[in-house]
Amino acid sequence: PLVTSKELFKQAYEKGYAIGAFNVNNMEIIQGIVSAAKEEKSPLILQVSAGARKYANPIYLKKLVESAVEDTDLPIVLHLDHGEDFEICKQCIDDGFTSVMIDASHLPFEENIALTKKVVDYAHPRGVVVEAELGKLAGIEDNISVDAKDATYTNPEEAREFVEKTGVDSLAIAIGTSHGAYKFKGKPELDFERLKKISKLLPGFPLVLHGASTVLSEYVEACNKFGGDIPGAQGVPEEMIKEAAKHGVCKVNIDTDLRLAMTSAIRKHLHDNPSNFDPRKYLGEGRKAVENMVKHKIGNVLGSSDQI
Numbered sequence: 001p002l003v004t005s006k007e008l009f010k011q012a013y014e015k016g017y018a019i020g021a022f023n024v025n026n027m028e029i030i031q032g033i034v035s036a037a038k039e040e041k042s043p044l045i046l047q048v049s050a051g052a053r054k055y056a057n058p059i060y061l062k063k064l065v066e067s068a069v070e071d072t073d074l075p076i077v078l079h080l081d082h083g084e085d086f087e088i089c090k091q092c093i094d095d096g097f098t099s100v101m102i103d104a105s106h107l108p109f110e111e112n113i114a115l116t117k118k119v120v121d122y123a124h125p126r127g128v129v130v131e132a133e134l135g136k137l138a139g140i141e142d143n144i145s146v147d148a149k150d151a152t153y154t155n156p157e158e159a160r161e162f163v164e165k166t167g168v169d170s171l172a173i174a175i176g177t178s179h180g181a182y183k184f185k186g187k188p189e190l191d192f193e194r195l196k197k198i199s200k201l202l203p204g205f206p207l208v209l210h211g212a213s214t215v216l217s218e219y220v221e222a223c224n225k226f227g228g229d230i231p232g233a234q235g236v237p238e239e240m241i242k243e244a245a246k247h248g249v250c251k252v253n254i255d256t257d258l259r260l261a262m263t264s265a266i267r268k269h270l271h272d273n274p275s276n277f278d279p280r281k282y283l284g285e286g287r288k289a290v291e292n293m294v295k296h297k298i299g300n301v302l303g304s305s306d307q308i
């Protein structure tokens with residue numbers, strides 16, 4: 001069924017695992033992710049960004065997710081990723097989403113609280129949960145490019161005040177991750193001391209890690225081997241994701257690893273089969289690569305297998 005993340009996060013928090021939140025944009029990506037979660041018997045969050053709604057048309061995405069629920073009977077959360085304002089959150093809530101993110105982390109603290117509370121006050125009476133964000137990721141954040149020097153990590157005391165004043169259900173924090181394939185200049189590192197402080201001040205409260213793709217080297221190498229050009233791409237080592245799940249992180253956002261899995265498989269297929277022009281062949285390979293990557297994430301990193 002379509003569910004909110006409330007119960008899913010409660011169990012994940014207690015058992016020390018995290019739930020993957022995978023960005024979806026088309027049928028094959030959804031099918032790949034959902035097959036993996038079905039096989040792993042894992043709860044699942046499918047998340048839709050504003051860009052995905054523009055690309056695929058919201059009606060198609062909603063129906064595709066409903067098909068996934070009908071086909072697998074998995075507990076699936078339909079989540080709006082990086083909602084930019086009250087209007088799009090309201091639209092998605094009215095549209096049947098079970099969870100929305102209002103991303104007001106670029107606003108001053110008090111304004112972030114006010115806008116987040118406005119969304120919570122609309123969502124909760126309708127049985128929908130809300131994710132907010134405090135602190136700014138480095139790099140590009142859905143076309144709000146945050147200069148590295150302005151990237152301010154989440155302040156633990158502010159986080160507690162923010163949760164108390166907004167009634168929000170989960171909080172995306174900034175501890176060194178960023179979106180995309182180029183997350184770290186040098187050695188990857190996250191501010192685990194900060195994460196521990198935040199989770200200590202918010203016992204039992206679900207935290208969210210954005211920019212959590214590993215940028216798996218096998219896919220980067222395959223992309224570059226078959227005509228791609230993404231040198232120096234790197235992400236969050238999988239050991240760090242596991243560590244974060246032990247300190248209150250219940251939702252791990254993954255988009256770039258999906259893109260790399262799909263793209264590397266399609267590049268390889270087109271390179272190896274120059275005479276083929278049937279999209280089912282390369283989109284099917286892409287779907288398979290997505291399925292394998294998500295199975296790996298669920299089974300070896302997130303720890304959410306056999307939880308349903």
Ligand SMILES: O=C(COP(=O)(O)O)NO
Binds near residue numbers: 179180181209253254
């Ligand atoms: O945070 C993300 C995705 O992050 P990645 O680019 O690391 O997959 N979406 O909201």
Ligand SMILES: [Ca+2]
Binds near residue numbers: 136141
């Ligand atoms: Ca933000």
Ligand code: NA
Binds near residue numbers: 047
């Ligand atoms: Na999100």
Ligand SMILES: [Zn+2]
Binds near residue numbers: 082210211253
């Ligand atoms: Zn994000």
